[in-house]
Amino acid sequence: MTSDGTVIASISADKAHDAAGNGNPASSSTDNTVTYDTTNPDVTINQAATQADPTNASTIHFTAVFSEPVTGFDGSDVSLSGAAGATTAVVSGGPSTYDVAVKPAQPAKPAKPAKPAKPLARRRAAG
Ligand SMILES: [Ca+2]
Ligand SMILES: [Ca+2]
Numbered sequence: 092m093t094s095d096g097t098v099i100a101s102i103s104a105d106k107a108h109d110a111a112g113n114g115n116p117a118s119s120s121t122d123n124t125v126t127y128d129t130t131n132p133d134v135t136i137n138q139a140a141t142q143a144d145p146t147n148a149s150t151i152h153f154t155a156v157f158s159e160p161v162t163g164f165d166g167s168d169v170s171l172s173g174a175a176g177a178t179t180a181v182v183s184g185g186p187s188t189y190d191v192a193v194k195p196a197q198p199a200k201p202a203k204p205a206k207p208a209k210p211l212a213r214r215r216a217a218g
Pocket of ligand 1: 123
């Protein structure tokens with residue numbers, strides 16, 4: 092094979108013969124096409140077209156565009172860096188163009204005060 096593309100197999104009539112000399116008709120198929128693909132999917136990521144910059148919004152959107160449909164791409168596949176300390180990316184969309192929603196690191200929530208234990212039911216004093 093010399094390039095990426097479809098590979099299609101078919102058999103013309105009279106390529107094989109039975110003992111009586113009858114030749115086959117042309118082949119029929121339900122799916123005789125396979126795509127030969129040796130090209131890696133390139134990817135770009137940029138701030139989304141509608142993303143304000145700078146922004147004070149709590150969610151910041153980027154757009155990842157692959158050069159062909161892909162699977163297996165999720166938030167854990169996006170590397171985040173920068174001074175704002177973003178830690179979480181959520182990926183949606185596809186199969187070629189994905190929205191990457193990034194949330195800045197949340198300030199640690201103050202721990203909830205522990206609930207006081209329920210008082211034990213008082214035992215009735217024996218008469
Ligand atoms: Ca096929
Ligand atoms: Ca490919």
